[in-house]
Amino acid sequence: MAQRGFLGGEARADLAATLARFASVARSFGADTISFLGTEPIRRAADAARVVADAHAIDGASLHVLSHEDEAFLTIIGVTEGMPVSHETLVIDVGGGSTEFCVVDPAHRPRAVGIRLGSNGLTDRFATADPPTSDDVAAMRAAAAEAVMAVPASDPTEVIAVGGTASNLVKVLPDAIADRMLTRERIATIQALLASQPAADASARFLINPIRARILPAGAAIVDAILEHYGANAIRVSEAGLREGAILAAAYEGPRWRDRLPELAHGWRT
Numbered sequence: 474m475a476q477r478g479f480l481g482g483e484a485r486a487d488l489a490a491t492l493a494r495f496a497s498v499a500r501s502f503g504a505d506t507i508s509f510l511g512t513e514p515i516r517r518a519a520d521a522a523r524v525v526a527d528a529h530a531i532d533g534a535s536l537h538v539l540s541h542e543d544e545a546f547l548t549i550i551g552v553t554e555g556m557p558v559s560h561e562t563l564v565i566d567v568g569g570g571s572t573e574f575c576v577v578d579p580a581h582r583p584r585a586v587g588i589r590l591g592s593n594g595l596t597d598r599f600a601t602a603d604p605p606t607s608d609d610v611a612a613m614r615a616a617a618a619e620a621v622m623a624v625p626a627s628d629p630t631e632v633i634a635v636g637g638t639a640s641n642l643v644k645v646l647p648d649a650i651a652d653r654m655l656t657r658e659r660i661a662t663i664q665a666l667l668a669s670q671p672a673a674d675a676s677a678r679f680l681i682n683p684i685r686a687r688i689l690p691a692g693a694a695i696v697d698a699i700l701e702h703y704g705a706n707a708i709r710v711s712e713a714g715l716r717e718g719a720i721l722a723a724a725y726e727g728p729r730w731r732d733r734l735p736e737l738a739h740g741w742r743t
Contacts, residue, residue, distance in 0.1 A: 479519040489527040496534050507531075510547075510719060511538040513571045513587075537731060541587025544715060545575030546734040549583065551718030552633050552711045555725065557740035563629035563703065566714065567638040567695050569593035569688065575738070576627040583738040584627075590620040592638055595691035604668050604675075605690050613691050617698035624702065632705050635714035637685060638692035643710050644679045645689075653710045660697045664690060 480488065496507050509528055515521050515538050528536030539547070549564050561578040570591040577583040599605070599612040634655070643649040645663045655663075667675055667690045676686040700708060722730040722737050730737070 478517070480524060481520070485520065485524055485527055488524065489531065492528055492534065492536075493531045496531050500532070506723075507534040508719070508723065509534060509536040510715070511536055512544055512715075513568060513591075516540075517570070541571070541573055542585040543731065543734060544587065545573045545585030546583060546738040547718035547722060548573060548635055548715050549575050549577050549718065549738045550721055550734075551713040551715060552635060553740055554713065554717070555721045555737070555740055555742040557742075558738075560630040561627065563625075563627050563632045565632070565634050565696075565699055565708075566636040567592060567634070567692055567699075568636060572695060572699075574624045576625045576629065577738050579739070582735055584625045586623070586625055588620055588623055590617060590695060592688040592692035592695060595694065596688045600687075600691070603671050603687065607668070610664060610668065610690060610694060613694040614698060617695045618701070621695075621698050621702045624699075627703060629703060629705065632700070632703065632708045633711050634696065634708045635711050638689070639696065639708070639710045640712070641679075641681050641685050641689055642693055642696065644681055645675075649710075653712075654707055655696065655710060656707045657697060657700055660693050660700075664693045664697075667693065 492509055499507050515524055518524065521538055525536045525538060528534055548566055552564055558577050558579055561576065564575045566573040568591050570589065570593060571587050572590045573587045575583055575585040595613045595616060600609050602609065639655065642655055642663055643653055645666055646659055649655060649659055672687040673683060675681060676683040681689065696708065700706065722734065725741060726733045726737065
């Protein structure tokens with residue numbers, strides 16, 4: 474799809490069939506409202522409107538193609554569990570094709586942006602070997618540092634990471650598994666460990682999906698570049714994120730949840 478810019482009929486049919494199976498399972502557990510969320514791959518697809526139409530044909534289900542801002546706000550809600558925000562917080566989600574940033578504080582409208590910087594993209598552009606060479610990693614790091622110049626200005630009290638990149642980086646170090654914290658020192662250690670073995674070996678050793686293991690060195694470079702940009706030394710890795718935020722927002726606000734995301738990102742629960 475990345476080369477063509479659209480899914481195409483066969484891929485859309487496969488996706489619709491998969492969503493129909495998900496909807497069937499959800500209804501078997503008693504779900505009466507079903508919503509699917511589309512992120513970067515669907516945002517970029519030229520035939521996204523047809524994907525949405527296919528989803529709406531599945532027994533009343535709906536597909537919301539989220540903007541970068543929507544995605545970031547839902548992630549904040551998932552991380553905070555809808556509790557009021559008491560200090561300036563930066564939440565990041567490093568994906569394969571993009572990275573989402575959201576800054577929220579008690580007094581101002583949340584600020585969110587997504588940039589086309591992802592671990593899969595960096596790997597495709599710069600990895601010449603498996604594992605990547607030191608020059609490959611340096612090139613990834615330089616590209617990441619340049620890209621994050623476009624992210625929101627912030628002086629966060631806390632930086633939180635969600636998503637597969639951060640949660641898999643944690644798996645590489647026992648200390649990180651214990652406290653779910655990534656410091657810049659730990660990231661450097663993780664990068665060295667990943668650089669010492671092919672992705673297949675890292676996958677088996679650290680119990681990481683083989684595809685994820687291949688792109689994890691790039692993910693580490695992105696997370697480190699973000700920490701350096703914001704002058705932070707550590708980032709907390711949250712198990713909750715976009716999915717949890719969507720469930721909480723929809724349960725609280727009902728059908729209007731998407732229009733209310735900026736307010737909901739500040740929290741409402743007591």
